[in-house]
Amino acid sequence: MRNLAKIFSLCLVLALPVLSLAGCGMDMAGSGYDLYIFNGKGESAQALKDAADKFSEETGKKVKTFSLGSGTSSLDTLRAELNSKNMPTIFSIVNIQELKEFEEGGFALDLTTVTDENFKMLADEIPENMRLSSNGTNSFGVPYNVEGYGYIVDTRMVDALFGEGSADDFLEDAKNASYEEFQNLVIAVDGYIKNNTAASVVLDGETYTLRSEKTDLSSKLTGVFAIAGADKWTYGDHLVNVALNAVFDNPADAAAATDAQIASLKGPLTAYARALDFKTSYAAGMNGPVTRGAEFINTTTANYDSAVQIFAQSKALFIKQGNWAYTNIAKINEEIVKTLEFIPVKLPLTDADVTSSVETAEQLNRSISVYVPNYYAINAKATDEQKQTAMDFLVWLNTSESGQKFVTEDMAFVPYNADHQNITTDNSLSNSIIRYMEDGDVISNPYGGAPVNWSGDVLGLEIMEKYLTKEKWTEEDYSAIAEYGISKWNEMK
């Protein structure tokens, strides 16, 4: 009897760790679905799930979707999932820097090798400059959508500054204005905020005069730009990307940069440093203008959230952000999001600086950057049956009426392939992007093809650490920033 009790308790003790470990692998036994989508964009989690449910309803295939919260990097989780037995058939890839890993590991299916007719048509129709390609001929992803960024401006604020009804003309003229004209605009508005001087400015030949009396709205302004000074991407990534467009057409072009191309970044990067010096001299703060210095890069008061708040509370005229900031701005001020528009980020470039297919400095300064932020990739290691279901889903999502409804309405995306003339969204910023696309005034995102971390963690961080606390920047500083960017690019490529 005592022996029995002993054996029994031994069994219990042994079962404990086995049970607790088994919990980790529960879902290993039988997948129970035909398609597993790993979604890297947390913002569209619910909409994608709804779309997947609708697809299941129409085709009878069971679909599992998985998304992490927005703003979290899902790469580590994706790697773990790709190592597991039930790996995802569709997963997302952000850009060609990230593609390297999945191409080399044999996970990304080259869409140009696919024979399925419907899918081949979809893959062939992806515009060439939007392809996720490592060598110019292959293609590894179907775009989620397109996004764009520039200086966001509230048209009501424009009316408040320059008189009722001036916004429409202002937007057109500010878009076409030269860098010098833009500079004068900033200086004039700054003088108006600080000293009430109602000056006139010329934009693309048209004269705009500031109202003699500030309105309720314009008296809230504390500066011209809302800047997330403590975040290093503020100085790398999107802002420097505008300068990179002077040399590179797209990320693939940047990834395959020649020595001559890298050297020719000198002019654009110097112009970028000059523009950054100017921009950071006219920053808005919570209670008044902010000057460069320790306060400027204070992580508790000058981060992304505070910049968005400053703009949403009408304390700044411009904020450099993309249409993805829409919901964050709306959270703070429901009213302002209805009247937002983009104007391009401008740089003091000369035509000699611009060697890419954009061709002229004027064209570059009137364009906003529009690009694919995320791609659906198909797992090459999945079974043929799984791959077929994945292709059917992507074709359905991007071409069928019910699929497109989810893309434009539920996910609130600007679709990459739609006929833009017939599309308006509820999102003012997306509409602004669509207009720029219609006019053909768009540039790409070559920074996505720069060496990994070059833009934010290296160049952006260097600028933040060494220059943002300096009151005055000199010509040597501009040149040093450009040289640093070039030498690091060469070192890291």
Added chain:
Amino acid sequence: MDKYYRKWLLPISLPALILFFAVIVIPFVTGVLYSFTSWRGTYFAGGANAFESFVGFENYVNAFKNEKFLNAFVYTIKFTITAVIAINIVSLALAMMITTVSRGGAIYRTVFFLPNLLGGLALGFIWQFIFQNVFSDVLFGPQGLIHIPALTNMLQDNTKALFALVILVTWQMAGYMMIIYITGLNTIPRDLYEAAQIDGAGALAQFRVITLPMLMPAITIVFFLTLANCFKLLDQNIALTDGNFNTRLLATQILRTTRDTAPPDYGMAQAQAVVFFVLIAVVTLVQLYVTKRREVELH
């Protein structure tokens, strides 16, 4: 009793052993193995399995050629030395104060121990606010109580950030170490001090000749804990500066290696982790050996 333990030793310790093997030993051995391969997180570059993509010591060579790793290495050592000294002085001072106060000792003990209950990330963000706003503006800024430039904007400079981190971990760990020191102090027989007083020894001499030697067992434990914890510090480093201004500690550096490289070089990150392990193991073992030898026993 002895028989009882002999009989039940295996069944009782088995669950712990199985868990220890499953979550520590096996991953550790796999990790060491991976540090000799070109593991990329989801696949082995240049081969189908670990053995085909064996690269020898290449990952280790690359790690030591990596400027960021070397920076983090030196910075971690500088930080650990400063922090261990600071924590020990503060916690011993607190312990001696508390053992001499006649009333309210328990309250002080609780208060000093409290910071230890906070998690590293939360603590980091709290201190980020203190350093950036309270220190930089309210207390030591140009318009503050007393203007001390060295204590303003501590997170925006490599050296200042080191001391900022030391202040943080001292605040966090001193309370815990203080408890160990109090226990140690309480085991010292009072008559030793009485005898010393009769012989005419002053407070300093008493501390040097009686307190320190008698406290050696506690010092061994405290040194071991602070050394190991400071070497391994991660959350606070990330929350406070996120490695900006070259302030990455080794743990942060290892974590970020896969983000610094594309495709992610998990092999090299793993090699750094092995170096990290060896470093901590050697330093703490040497420390244990040295302090143990100084322990005195009363016979």
